[in-house]
Amino acid sequence: MKARLSLLLLLVGCASGYRTEEDSKELRRELDDSTIESRVRMALASDPETTDEPLEVTVVDGVVHLRGAVSRDPAAARAITLAREVDGVAKVADRITRPGASASR
Amino acid sequence: MFGGNHVLQPKVRAQLAKGVGMDPSIGFVLLGPDLNLYLYDVEFRDERLHAEIPWAKLEMPLRMLWGSGRVRTVRLRELRATIVADADISRSSSTDGDEAAGETIERPPPPQLVIEDIDIQLRQRDGSELPLLKADYLYAQPAGARKVDVEVGAGTAGEIAFDGITTRVQPSHGHLLVKDFKMRTFGGLVDGFLDLHLKYAGRYNGELHWHLLEVERICRYFELDHAERRRGKLAGNLKFKAWGPQLDQFEGAGEVRMERARFWSPVSFKVFGVLGLPQREESWLVAADVGFSVEDGLLYLERGALKGTGYVLDIQGIIDLDGACDLEAEFEGTTVAVTGRLADPSVRVLPFNAVTAPIDRMKRKPLRKR
Numbered sequence: 001m002k003a004r005l006s007l008l009l010l011l012v013g014c015a016s017g018y019r020t021e022e023d024s025k026e027l028r029r030e031l032d033d034s035t036i037e038s039r040v041r042m043a044l045a046s047d048p049e050t051t052d053e054p055l056e057v058t059v060v061d062g063v064v065h066l067r068g069a070v071s072r073d074p075a076a077a078r079a080i081t082l083a084r085e086v087d088g089v090a091k092v093a094d095r096i097t098r099p100g101a102s103a104s105r
Numbered sequence: 106m107f108g109g110n111h112v113l114q115p116k117v118r119a120q121l122a123k124g125v126g127m128d129p130s131i132g133f134v135l136l137g138p139d140l141n142l143y144l145y146d147v148e149f150r151d152e153r154l155h156a157e158i159p160w161a162k163l164e165m166p167l168r169m170l171w172g173s174g175r176v177r178t179v180r181l182r183e184l185r186a187t188i189v190a191d192a193d194i195s196r197s198s199s200t201d202g203d204e205a206a207g208e209t210i211e212r213p214p215p216p217q218l219v220i221e222d223i224d225i226q227l228r229q230r231d232g233s234e235l236p237l238l239k240a241d242y243l244y245a246q247p248a249g250a251r252k253v254d255v256e257v258g259a260g261t262a263g264e265i266a267f268d269g270i271t272t273r274v275q276p277s278h279g280h281l282l283v284k285d286f287k288m289r290t291f292g293g294l295v296d297g298f299l300d301l302h303l304k305y306a307g308r309y310n311g312e313l314h315w316h317l318l319e320v321e322r323i324c325r326y327f328e329l330d331h332a333e334r335r336r337g338k339l340a341g342n343l344k345f346k347a348w349g350p351q352l353d354q355f356e357g358a359g360e361v362r363m364e365r366a367r368f369w370s371p372v373s374f375k376v377f378g379v380l381g382l383p384q385r386e387e388s389w390l391v392a393a394d395v396g397f398s399v400e401d402g403l404l405y406l407e408r409g410a411l412k413g414t415g416y417v418l419d420i421q422g423i424i425d426l427d428g429a430c431d432l433e434a435e436f437e438g439t440t441v442a443v444t445g446r447l448a449d450p451s452v453r454v455l456p457f458n459a460v461t462a463p464i465d466r467m468k469r470k471p472l473r474k475r
Contacts, residue, residue, distance in 0.1 A: 038300035
């Protein structure tokens with residue numbers, strides 16, 4: 001009976017906007033993704049091979065998505081390598097358009 | 106008139122606009138033509154970076170820290186810079202090779218503009234001078250502004266005193282990146298980065314780490330009571346993101362550790378009193394380890410271990426920017442509620458209740474605004 005009451009109160013609490021442990025974990029995940037995104041951006045900006053390439057960086061759950069059209073093939077490979085080297089990156093999803101490609105993958 | 110590798114024109118002084126001038130050496134150095142530039146008596150307008158919250162005063166340290174982010178009215182007393190244009194015309198034509206045939210062509214480096222040894226001296230309305238800012242600036246085609254290396258001498262930023270700041274500022278495809286930020290302050294070091302999203306006004310995120318800051322100096326700076334009884338070294342980190350200047354649009358999370366401490370804490374002092382334990386030096390903290398987040402204008406202590414000689418006080422709950430707290434602390438199986446002002450809290454022992462305890466721990470928060 002007590003367990004059922006606890007569960008009921010917990011559900012009511014969540015539905016009415018109480019802060020839960022899951023909220024805290026979600027916030028930390030979002031902040032980790034923002035930090036990785038900026039670190040990848042800084043790495044691309046610092047490297048002479050990629051600094052002029054208009055690459056867009058987004059991160060979801062540690063997966064880095066690189067988008068944009070590069071002017072030279074080696075810049076795409078270098079961008080992927082740089083992104084992989086950033087702490088906390090789980091995977092790099094390559095959505096970069098290479099020279100000569102008709103559309104992004 | 107020739108002087109070393111410079112062609113000097115000491116009589117030339119150009120007034121470009123009110124408060125902007127060039128003076129006096131225009132010549133050639135190894136990289137290319139250079140120009141000395143002066144700015145003087147330029148006034149910048151007053152602008153707050155962080156908005157105050159109307160329902161409270163700037164009385165507590167956290168609020169002081171938040172409210173300190175502002176650009177004060179300053180008058181540019183003097184700016185001196187040497188501009189060097191690195192545009193080697195002999196390298197501007199392409200070298201041998203047939204691009205159409207797929208041969209590799211060695212292209213000349215793009216022209217660059219370097220402004221080096223920039224010294225900026227700002228003076229506030231009250232006549233006091235801000236710390237000297239030294240910078241080097243690199244502009245290169247086709248991307249435009251590449252980076253600015255900045256070094257600031259000892260002074261204050263908002264309300265925070267520092268012994269020196271170095272950083273690199275770099276625009277990059279819709280972002281302004283403040284990288285490799287290092288500030289020596291409170292006997293230790295704060296470092297990190299800031300990423301300003303230029304496409305979305307007011308949006309930014311970043312990360313800060315602090316290393317071995319002296320607790321007593323921080324307490325004295327913020328005029329906290331009992332600073333002489335609060336010693337230790339602080340380390341920790343904070344990841345954050347925000348939209349605009351309002352605190353309720355600021356989100357962050359991090360950790361704080363205090364080591365090598367002799368720290369008098371009103372919380373552990375009061376808890377010892379309620380539990381009938383000695384309130385003398387036995388209640389002082391020797392270390393602390395706290396995980397926290399900031400959301401909806403509140404500071405959430407998600408986990409905290411306050412360590413004294415022979416005891417650990419586990420603590421969690423909420424603190425607002427004015428120092429009002431709603432915390433629970435556990436000491437050897439007994440749970441106590443800590444409420445009221447953090448500087449002088451009320452403490453009471455909570456009855457053991459298996460049903461309500463988990464509910465008590467869930468703290469009310471406004472619905473998220475996203």
